[in-house]
Amino acid sequence: MGGLTPMIIVFVSMFAAKTLTSEAQYLLPVIKHEPTKQYYTTVNIGAGGLSSPVNLLLDLGTNLTWLNCRKIKSLSSLRVVTCKSSTCKSIPGNGCDRNTCLYRQPRPLGKTTVATSTGRVVQDNATIFTTEGGKPIYIAPSHRFTFSCAVEKYLQGMPPPVAGVLALSPGEFPFWRQMTSAYNIIPKFSLCLPSAHYGYFFIGTPSYGGIKPVPMTFTPLKIDSGKYLISVTSINVDGVPLTLDPSLLEGGAQLSTVVPYTVLQTDIYNALAQSFSLNATKIGMSEVPGTAPFKHCFEEGASGKNMDVSVMEIGLPGNEREVKWMFQGVNMVERVSETVICLAFVDGGKKPNEPMVIGIHQLQDYLIEFDFSTTRMAFSDPLVLHNTSCSK
Numbered sequence: 001m002g003g004l005t006p007m008i009i010v011f012v013s014m015f016a017a018k019t020l021t022s023e024a025q026y027l028l029p030v031i032k033h034e035p036t037k038q039y040y041t042t043v044n045i046g047a048g049g050l051s052s053p054v055n056l057l058l059d060l061g062t063n064l065t066w067l068n069c070r071k072i073k074s075l076s077s078l079r080v081v082t083c084k085s086s087t088c089k090s091i092p093g094n095g096c097d098r099n100t101c102l103y104r105q106p107r108p109l110g111k112t113t114v115a116t117s118t119g120r121v122v123q124d125n126a127t128i129f130t131t132e133g134g135k136p137i138y139i140a141p142s143h144r145f146t147f148s149c150a151v152e153k154y155l156q157g158m159p160p161p162v163a164g165v166l167a168l169s170p171g172e173f174p175f176w177r178q179m180t181s182a183y184n185i186i187p188k189f190s191l192c193l194p195s196a197h198y199g200y201f202f203i204g205t206p207s208y209g210g211i212k213p214v215p216m217t218f219t220p221l222k223i224d225s226g227k228y229l230i231s232v233t234s235i236n237v238d239g240v241p242l243t244l245d246p247s248l249l250e251g252g253a254q255l256s257t258v259v260p261y262t263v264l265q266t267d268i269y270n271a272l273a274q275s276f277s278l279n280a281t282k283i284g285m286s287e288v289p290g291t292a293p294f295k296h297c298f299e300e301g302a303s304g305k306n307m308d309v310s311v312m313e314i315g316l317p318g319n320e321r322e323v324k325w326m327f328q329g330v331n332m333v334e335r336v337s338e339t340v341i342c343l344a345f346v347d348g349g350k351k352p353n354e355p356m357v358i359g360i361h362q363l364q365d366y367l368i369e370f371d372f373s374t375t376r377m378a379f380s381d382p383l384v385l386h387n388t389s390c391s392k
């Protein structure tokens with residue numbers, strides 16, 4: 001299966017760096033860390049030839065990028081942000097320590113909400129990989145990038161290559177906003193999260209390197225308390241609407257790049273699991289005990305390695321009429337052994353904060369755009385239906 005574009009991320013010498021025009025495309029690699037299934041990218045921090053590559057976890061819920069600043073080899077261009085500066089004043093929830101701006105925020109993989117990261121707010125030059133007209137890749141030196149320095153112990157539970165968290169929230173200081181304003185390009189970013197290996201993180205308008213574009217569907221983004229939410233108008237499984245108390249869908253669905261499997265409120269989960277189990281048994285699978293974190297698992301039996309058990313469609317407000325986001329095949333199930341597959345959703349309990357949090361396993365192999373110029377989100381058809389994927 002071919003990747004979305006035939007490009008390979010090549011490390012071009014620092015000396016080939018050049019400033020790009022506003023027509024340019026900005027592309028970063030997305031790397032999937034298999035054991036934890038988390039995604040990270042690489043940003044170079046520091047000035048010119050002395051910059052250090054730093055791997056950062058992608059998190060739609062983090063407001064300010066933070067990292068272990070010991071990973072930056074040369075601190076010559078690093079500057080602390082003072083408490084009195086306008087930058088410090090505009091960071092929500094900032095603090096102050098002897099005239100150095102401090103910022104405290106939740107850690108994305110913390111088991112409890114009290115797991116926070118506190119660090120000094122600093123600025124340094126950041127450099128990213130990029131493409132021009134879909135052609136090979138240059139490195140664009142950026143202006144002052146604001147982030148915070150955190151200590152190593154905050155990295156506990158994260159994939160070992162990772163040294164911090166890249167902020168992708170809808171707030172004022174996420175990485176994508178700092179980059180789009182520094183380069184004066186459209187405030188927009190897109191993710192193509194791979195099921196394996198490498199995927200794509202575009203800033204500005206994505207470029208597909210001459211590959212035919214995949215149809216995209218649009219829905220309004222609802223931004224609330226630093227979260228990305230979409231309104232859910234219905235949920236259909238195999239063409240049949242789930243019978244749910246409509247108030248359950250009122251909270252909408254949150255999008256997350258750190259939650260491994262979509263978490264559903266118990267009633268939604270049960271309704272989905274019931275339809276799914278019915279189809280699984282119909283095609284010759286037999287139910288076996290669940291394997292954590294999954295509750296519904298099936299021995300494939302006579303079904304012949306068929307991952308297409310059920311199709312789920314989430315109804316969303318579109319342009320004048322409802323649009324549907326379709327999940328099928330590997331976005332619905334996870335293989336846990338040679339012959340056993342599980343419904344790849346998690347029961348989030350009766351009263352979770354959000355009735356639905358759409359996680360990694362369901363977001364992978366779609367192109368997903370967050371467009372702040374229109375406050376819309378766009379999602380592609382499942383790329384597998386177009387014989388492509390986000391992986392390369």
Ligand SMILES: *[C@@H]1O[C@H](CO)[C@@H](O)[C@H](O)[C@H]1NC(C)=O
Pocket residue numbers: 047048077125141142143144
């Ligand atoms: C680092 O960023 C500053 C501020 O924009 C800029 O003046 C300087 O030229 C940059 N340095 C390098 C080496 O890119």
Ligand SMILES: *[C@@H]1O[C@H](CO)[C@@H](O)[C@H](O)[C@H]1NC(C)=O
Pocket residue numbers: 061062063092105106169171224225226
């Ligand atoms: C991000 O900022 C928003 C407001 O700007 C706040 O409501 C939210 O709690 C913050 N999120 C995190 C994870 O700190």
Ligand SMILES: *[C@@H]1O[C@H](CO)[C@@H](O)[C@H](O)[C@H]1NC(C)=O
Pocket residue numbers: 238239279308309310311
């Ligand atoms: C699941 O069962 C329904 C109802 O019988 C059927 O319409 C649907 O096609 C089945 N789904 C798949 C993916 O086979």
Ligand SMILES: *[C@@H]1O[C@H](CO)[C@@H](O)[C@H](O)[C@H]1NC(C)=O
Pocket residue numbers: 385386387
């Ligand atoms: C994908 O490939 C299959 C088999 O090679 C082919 O039948 C199908 O038409 C292709 N679909 C698209 C959208 O290109």
